[in-house]
Amino acid sequence: MEQFDVVVIGGGPGGYVAAIKSAQLGLKTACVEKRGALGGTCLNVGCIPSKALLNSSEKYWEAENHFAHHGIECSGIKANLSKMLANKDKIVLDLTKGIEGLFKKNNVTYYQGLGKITGREKVSISNGGKSHEIAAKNIIIATGSEVAQIPGIEIDEKHIVSSTGALSLGKVPKKMIVIGGGYIGLELGSVWHRLGADIEVIEYADKIVPHMDKEMGAQLYKYLITQGIKFKLSTKLIKAESTKTGVNIEVESEGRKAEKLSCDVLLISTGRKPYTTGLGCEDVGIVLDVSGRITVDKYFRTNVSNIYAIGDVIKGPMLAHKAEEEGVAVAEIISGQAGHVNYNLIPSVIYTYPEVASVGKTEEELKLEGVEYSVGKFPFMANSRARAIGTTEGMVKILACKKTDLVLGVHIIGPNAGTVIAEAVVAMEYFASSEDIARICHAHPTLNEAVKEAALAVTGKAIHI
Numbered sequence: 001m002e003q004f005d006v007v008v009i010g011g012g013p014g015g016y017v018a019a020i021k022s023a024q025l026g027l028k029t030a031c032v033e034k035r036g037a038l039g040g041t042c043l044n045v046g047c048i049p050s051k052a053l054l055n056s057s058e059k060y061w062e063a064e065n066h067f068a069h070h071g072i073e074c075s076g077i078k079a080n081l082s083k084m085l086a087n088k089d090k091i092v093l094d095l096t097k098g099i100e101g102l103f104k105k106n107n108v109t110y111y112q113g114l115g116k117i118t119g120r121e122k123v124s125i126s127n128g129g130k131s132h133e134i135a136a137k138n139i140i141i142a143t144g145s146e147v148a149q150i151p152g153i154e155i156d157e158k159h160i161v162s163s164t165g166a167l168s169l170g171k172v173p174k175k176m177i178v179i180g181g182g183y184i185g186l187e188l189g190s191v192w193h194r195l196g197a198d199i200e201v202i203e204y205a206d207k208i209v210p211h212m213d214k215e216m217g218a219q220l221y222k223y224l225i226t227q228g229i230k231f232k233l234s235t236k237l238i239k240a241e242s243t244k245t246g247v248n249i250e251v252e253s254e255g256r257k258a259e260k261l262s263c264d265v266l267l268i269s270t271g272r273k274p275y276t277t278g279l280g281c282e283d284v285g286i287v288l289d290v291s292g293r294i295t296v297d298k299y300f301r302t303n304v305s306n307i308y309a310i311g312d313v314i315k316g317p318m319l320a321h322k323a324e325e326e327g328v329a330v331a332e333i334i335s336g337q338a339g340h341v342n343y344n345l346i347p348s349v350i351y352t353y354p355e356v357a358s359v360g361k362t363e364e365e366l367k368l369e370g371v372e373y374s375v376g377k378f379p380f381m382a383n384s385r386a387r388a389i390g391t392t393e394g395m396v397k398i399l400a401c402k403k404t405d406l407v408l409g410v411h412i413i414g415p416n417a418g419t420v421i422a423e424a425v426v427a428m429e430y431f432a433s434s435e436d437i438a439r440i441c442h443a444h445p446t447l448n449e450a451v452k453e454a455a456l457a458v459t460g461k462a463i464h465i
Contacts, residue, residue, distance in 0.1 A: 001133055001134060001135050002030075002134050002135065003028075003134075003135045003136075003137075004028050004029060004030045004109070004134060004135065004136050004137070005022070005027035005028045005029065005136075005137050005138060005334075006018075006019070006022040006027045006028070006029045006030070006136065006137070006138045006139075006140060006331070006334060007029075007030045007031075007032065007115075007123050007134060007136035007138070007139050007140070008022070008029070008030070008031040008032070008139075008140045008142055009032050009115035009117070009123065009139065009140070009141050009142065009143055009279065010031075010032070010033065010040065010115075010141065010142035010143040010144055010311070011031050011032075011033030011035070011038040011039065011040060011099070011110075011142075012039065012040020012041060012042060012043075012142060012143075012144045012311065012320075012323065013039070013040055013042050013043075013311070013320040013321070013323045013324045013327070014040075014142040014144070014310045014311030014312075014320075014323030014324060014326055014327040015031060015033070015040065015140070015142030015143075015144075015310075015311070015323075015327065016031060016038055016039070016040075016099050016102075016103070016327075017323075017324045017327035017328060018140050018142060018310060018326075018327035018328070018330055018331050019031040019103070019108045019327075020102055020103070020106050020108060021327060021328045021331035021332070022108075022140075022331040022334065022335070023106040023107055023108045024106060024331075025331055025332065025335040025337075026335070027331075027334065027335060029107075029108050029109070030108065030109040030110070030111060030134060030136075031103065031108055031109070031110055031111070032111045032113060032114075032115030032123065032125055033110070033111070033112060033113075033115075034112075034113060034114040034115070036112055037096040038096050038099040038100060038103070038110070039092075039095060039096045039099055040144050040320075041144055041145065041146075042320040043092060043095055043096060043099075044092060044096065045163070045164040045167060046163065046320075047320055048091060048092055048095060049088045049089075049091070049092055049167045050163070050167060050184075050187055050188060050191070050351075051351055052087065052088040052091045052092075053084060053085075053088055053167065053191045054187060054190065054191055054351050056084045056087060056088070057079075057084070057190070057191045057192075057194035057195050058194060058353060060077070060079050060194060060195065061194040061353075063077050064077055066390065069390060070390065079172070079195050079196070081169075081170075081171065081172060081195070085168060088167070111125045111127075111134075112127055113125040113126050113127030113131075114126045114127070114278065115279075116278060116279060116280040117139060117141075117279060117280035117281070117283065117284055117286075117307070118133065118280055118283065119284065120284060120304060120306060120307070121135055121136055121137060121139075121306065122134075122135055122136070123135075123136055123139060136306075137306060138306050138307075138308065138334050139306065139307045139308070140307075140308045140309070140310060140327075140330055140334075141276075141279065141281075141294060141302075141307065141308065141309040141310070141313055142309070142310050142311050142313070142323070142327065143274075143275045143276065143279060143311075143313055144274075144275050144311055144312045144313065144323075145272040145273055145274055145275050145312035145313070145318055146272060146273060146275045147162040147163065147164070147268070147272060147273075148270055148271045148272055148273045149162075149268065150179070150237065150268060150270060152239065153237075153239070153240050153268065154242075155268060156242060158242075159242045159243075159246055159247050159264070159265060159266065160240060160242055160247055160265075160266045160268065161265060161266070161267055161268070162267075162268055162269075163184050163188060163267070163269060165267075166188045166191075166192075166265075166267050166269075167188075169192070169265065172192060172195045172196050172197050173192065173197045173263070173264035173265040174197065174198060174264050175197065175198045175200070175246075175262070175263040175264050175265075176189070176192050176197045176198070176199050176200075176263055176264065176265045176266075176267060177199075177200050177201075177202060177247075177249065177261060177263040177265075177266050177267070178199060178200070178201045178202065178267045178269055179202050179237050179266065179267065179268050179269060179270055180201075180202075180203065180204075180268070180269035180270040180271070181201045181202075181203030181205070181207075181208035181209065181231065181233075182208075182209055182269065182270075182271065183209065183348075183350050184269045185201060185267065185269035186201070186208065186209070186220075186224070186350060186352050187350065187351050187352060188267060188269065189201055189229060189267070190224075190227075190229070190352050190353065193227065193228065193229055198230075199228075199229045199230065200229075200230040200231070200232065200261075200263075201229060201230070201231045201232070202232050202235050202236075202237060202251055203231065203232070203233050203234075203235065204234070204235065204236045205233065205234070206233050206234045207221065207233060208220065208221050208224075208231070208233070209350065209356075211362075212350075212356065212358065212362070213358060213362035213363055213364070213397070213409075213411045214362070214363065214364055215363065215397065215411075216356055216358070216397070216411045216413050219394065219395075219413050220350070220352065220354075220356055220413060223352075223353075223354060223393055223394075223413075224352065227353070232251065232253060234253055234254040235251050235252065235253040235254075236251065236252055237249060237250075237251055238250040238251060238252050238258060240266055245264070246262055246263055246264045246265070247262065247263050247264075247265070247266040248260065248261075248262050249261050249262070249263070249266060272312065272318055273291075273292060274291070274292050274293045274294070274312055274313040274314075275312070275313065276288065276292060276294065276313060281294065284304055284307070285303065285304060286302045286303065286304055286307060287302065287303045289315075293313060293314055293315055294309040294313045294314055295314075296308065296309050296314050299330075299333050299339075300314070300326060300329065300330045300333065308330050308333075308334070310323060310326035310327055310329075310330050311323035311326060311327075314326075316343060316346075317346055317348065319346060319348065321346070321347070322341070322343075322346050325341045325346075326341055329341050342429065344360065345359055345360065345425055345428050345429055346359070347359040347418075347421050347422070347424075347425050349417065349418035349421065351418065354391070354393045354394045354413055354414050354415060354417065355412075355413070355414070355415070355416065355417035355418050356411075356412070356413045356417055357411075357412045357413075357417035357418045357420065357421035358409070358410070358411045358412070358421070359409065359410050359421055359424050359425050359428060360399070360407070360408055360409035360410060360424075360428055361399060361408045361409035362399075362409060362411070363375070363399060363409075365409075366399060366408060366409070371401065371408070372401070372402040372403065373399050373400060373401060373402055373408060374399075374400050374401075374402050374405075374434075374458050374459070375397065375398070375399055375458065376397070376398040376400070376434060376454045376455055376456065376457035376458030376459070376462070377395050377396065377397045377398075377454055377457055378395060378396050378450045378451075378453035378454040378456075378457055378462055378464075378465060379392075379394070379395040379450075379465070380392050380393065380394050380395060380396075380414040380415065380447070380450055382450075382453070382464050382465045383445075383447060383449060383450045383453075383464075384444065384445035384449070385445040385446050385447050385449070386414065386415055386447060386450070388445060389415065391414070391415035393413070393414055393415075394412070394413035394414030394415075394417070395412075395413060395414065395450070395454075396410070396411075396412050396414070396420075396450045396451050396453070396454040397410070397411045397412070397454060398410050398424075398434055398437075398451075398454045398455055398457075398458055399411075400433065400434040400458045404433070405433035405434050405435055405458070405459075406431060406432075406433055407424070407427060407428050407432055407433065407434055407437065407455075410424035410428070410451075412424075412450075412451075414447070414450070415447055416447055420447050420448055420450075420451060423437075423448055423451055424437075424451065434455040434456075434458035434459065435455070435459070436455075437451060437452060437455035438452055438455035438456045438458075438461075440452065449464075453465070
């Protein structure tokens with residue numbers, strides 16, 4: 001039986017990063033992945049393919065609706081869906097093979113198969129009816145999450161689809177109904193809307209992306225409606241039935257009678273749940289919480305001292321970059337270093353148009369906590385680069401402590417918000433005040449100048465508005 005210092009179960013963002021970092025720190029490391037391709041949900045059927053389709057569909061949408069404004073006259077534009085999907089698949093394949101290359105470069109042993117903990121220091125690997133065991137001084141569970149299904153509704157990935165099926169539809173549906181107005185539903189709804197589908201989003205809450213800063217959520221809602229996406233808020237799905245041609249559903253809104261709707265494709269996008277099935281957690285006594293997540297201490301250690309867990313299987317936001325940070329931290333901890341993740345500064349991004357990005361506290365959270373704060377805002381309409389590229393929707397909003405000026409939260413809706421937010425994350429990691437950001441020289445003309453101006457506006461001194 002081959003002996004390893006670290007065996008990682010799961011080859012997603014948290015798992016493969018934990019494996020590479022462990023190997024870089026001198027630990028003999030193996031990674032077990034059942035999918036047959038590294039990168040997990042994020043790379044194979046999540047973040048990366050969805051962003052590829054978002055990019056392709058946005059280019060098509062711009063050509064159809066905005067090129068003329070820039071003096072580019074086109075005619076006969078059409079979307080070739082099969083080529084878009086092929087491009088998406090190639091991007092995914094190249095990146096998964098890239099991770100395999102990183103494993104070889106860093107001497108990580110890669111096992112394809114289903115990993116199961118069969119003892120405190122044993123992992124079995126099953127593949128094609130065959131299985132064998134390897135020994136591990138330390139085990140890291142990084143098996144991620146799976147689609148959370150609605151009881152009584154069967155996902156067939158044809159007419160009733162999850163986010164996985166929505167990435168590979170054979171044709172653009174005439175009508176798509178999206179159940180869930182969160183990140184995934186809005187992004188995939190945007191893809192198919194740009195390509196010509198009539199999109200209607202059904203959201204149980206009274207607003208989209210309920211945990212987002214309220215002002216930002218309201219702006220995103222307005223922009224998406226302007227683009228033509230329809231919404232039914234405070235509405236729940238009662239039942240859904242597939243037919244030969246589509247799906248018949250019944251929804252119920254607050255204070256109204258049940259309403260019957262039909263569509264070609266129904267996208268179920270109501271969240272994800274930890275994937276712990278068949279891992280052997282019960283066999284070795286690993287404790288799970290009421291939500292099915294693995295319970296860990298501040299060092300990512302389960303109640304079994306040499307078994308750790310990271311990513312979507314433990315508490316916290318189900319984000320790839322959060323899992324990656326935990327992967328690095330747990331590898332450092334196992335090797336005797338001081339690994340740490342600052343959970344207060346995990347940025348979140350919605351890749352709609354416009355993008356929305358946030359880090360730190362929302363206004364609603366600060367009010368609930370009784371924290372006195374100042375607000376600085378700056379619209380992209382007044383930003384030179386945004387005007388030059390014709391994407392002036394949205395703004396930057398900075399929340400700072402009224403007494404100390406410490407930046408407590410930054411929220412951006414607008415062009416490249418997911419990239420621009422990185423400046424705020426760095427600033428907050430080093431305990432910057434709004435004045436600190438305002439005094440940094442920003443290149444001109446750039447979108448990030450809006451961050452500087454919003455910082456200036458915290459004390460009422462923005463220059464360009």
